[in-house]
Amino acid sequence: MSVNKNKKIDILKRDNYICQYCGKNLIFEELEKIHLDHFISKNLGGLSEKENLKTSCEKCNCSKNYKDIEEWRLELINKINERIEFLNYYGIDIEKITNYKFYFENYGKL
Numbered sequence: 001m002s003v004n005k006n007k008k009i010d011i012l013k014r015d016n017y018i019c020q021y022c023g024k025n026l027i028f029e030e031l032e033k034i035h036l037d038h039f040i041s042k043n044l045g046g047l048s049e050k051e052n053l054k055t056s057c058e059k060c061n062c063s064k065n066y067k068d069i070e071e072w073r074l075e076l077i078n079k080i081n082e083r084i085e086f087l088n089y090y091g092i093d094i095e096k097i098t099n100y101k102f103y104f105e106n107y108g109k110l
């Protein structure tokens with residue numbers, strides 16, 4: 001990660017130490033365990049600038065990896081629907097989802 005500590009702390013403060021994808025509060029996590037995700041990943045030309053960096057928990061950052069946000073969203077929807085299908089099989093009546101909104105889309109500042 002080519003972001004220095006002060007820049008990282010600025011971004012974490014901007015994002016209220018909340019994972020901008022799942023909404024997990026990271027305030028009590030060790031600094032090294034809080035990730036900064038390149039919203040537009042580096043392999044797609046995304047830069048290590050504040051505007052392109054989002055506070056992220058380790059789990060979300062590793063799951064998103066180099067995917068673009070729509071690709072990742074679709075992957076998550078499919079995973080959730082697989083579980084719903086499993087529950088449906090056992091008679092639990094839950095409808096499949098057609099959309100998923102990330103934390104920053106509901107509450108984020110960017």
Ligand SMILES: [Zn+2]
Pocket residue numbers: 019020021022023024056057058059060061
């Ligand atoms: Zn997260």
